[in-house]
Amino acid sequence: xxxxxxxxxxxxxxEGATVAFNCTYSNSASQSFFxxxxxxxxxxxxxxSVYSSGNEDGRFTAQLNRASQxxxxxIRDSKLSDSATYLCAVIQNTGGFKTIFGAGxxxxxxx
Amino acid sequence: GAVVSQHPSWVIxxxxxxxxxxxxxxxxxxxxxxxxxxxxxxxxMLMATSNEGSKATYEQGVEKDKFLIxxxxxxxxxxxxxxxxxxxxxxxxxxxxxxxxAPNQPQHFGDGTRLSIL
Numbered sequence: 001x002x003x004x005x006x007x008x009x010x011x012x013x014x015e016g017a018t019v020a021f022n023c024t025y026s027n028s029a030s031q032s033f034f035x036x037x038x039x040x041x042x043x044x045x046x047x048x049s050v051y052s053s054g055n056e057d058g059r060f061t062a063q064l065n066r067a068s069q070x071x072x073x074x075i076r077d078s079k080l081s082d083s084a085t086y087l088c089a090v091i092q093n094t095g096g097f098k099t100i101f102g103a104g105x106x107x108x109x110x111x
Numbered sequence: 112g113a114v115v116s117q118h119p120s121w122v123i124x125x126x127x128x129x130x131x132x133x134x135x136x137x138x139x140x141x142x143x144x145x146x147x148x149x150x151x152x153x154x155x156m157l158m159a160t161s162n163e164g165s166k167a168t169y170e171q172g173v174e175k176d177k178f179l180i181x182x183x184x185x186x187x188x189x190x191x192x193x194x195x196x197x198x199x200x201x202x203x204x205x206x207x208x209x210x211x212x213a214p215n216q217p218q219h220f221g222d223g224t225r226l227s228i229l
Contacts, residue, residue, distance in 0.1 A: 032215040043204050043223045044155065087154070096160055096168065097214035103154040
């Protein structure tokens with residue numbers, strides 16, 4: 001089983017749609033949780049950290065459920081510019097703090 | 112702030128060549144840097160953790176003699192792909208942890224090196 005699992009998609013949505021991505025992690029000792037955005041042939045860029053209380057940044061809302069070891073990202077009012085791959089990531093302390101990434105979920109927003 | 116520079120951004124070379132990639136933290140000191148590899152449509156896979164002044168820690172399945180890591184200063188780590196072959200062609204990305212930040216904070220990523228071996 002992969003340490004961090006995501007639905008690879010792709011998700012094809014029209015502009016203005018709401019889309020949700022899910023992610024599960026296997027190590028219950030994971031300490032920190034993030035969503036990254038990666039554009040084609042580019043490095044990942046931090047989108048937002050994820051907290052149990054939930055957090056929102058504009059059109060983006062992230063949620064963490066520690067009991068279910070589940071992380072989510074909701075994008076409202078999708079824009080063409082949201083088209084990218086969204087990577088779920090966790091920091092684990094396994095012989096040192098390391099960031100482990102999911103395989104990513106591809107999103108295509110169409111006019 | 113928290114800028115990580117990776118060089119070169121693109122390398123094309125012949126099979127059997129050794130290739131060195133540099134990762135520099137420009138405005139902070141990094142006792143720990145990380146090297147990732149990403150094949151097309153796959154995730155970033157952690158290859159090794161680079162520790163300033165000591166040996167790197169390699170992930171399972173990563174050949175330490177193939178991928179030489181040196182972290183001689185608080186702002187520079189290098190990855191050398193020795194005797195590179197076409198199967199080593201990939202996107203290599205480094206990240207760095209600011210020594211002032213807690214280890215459970217997000218790392219700072221370089222912009223990656225695309226390596227193509229002919």
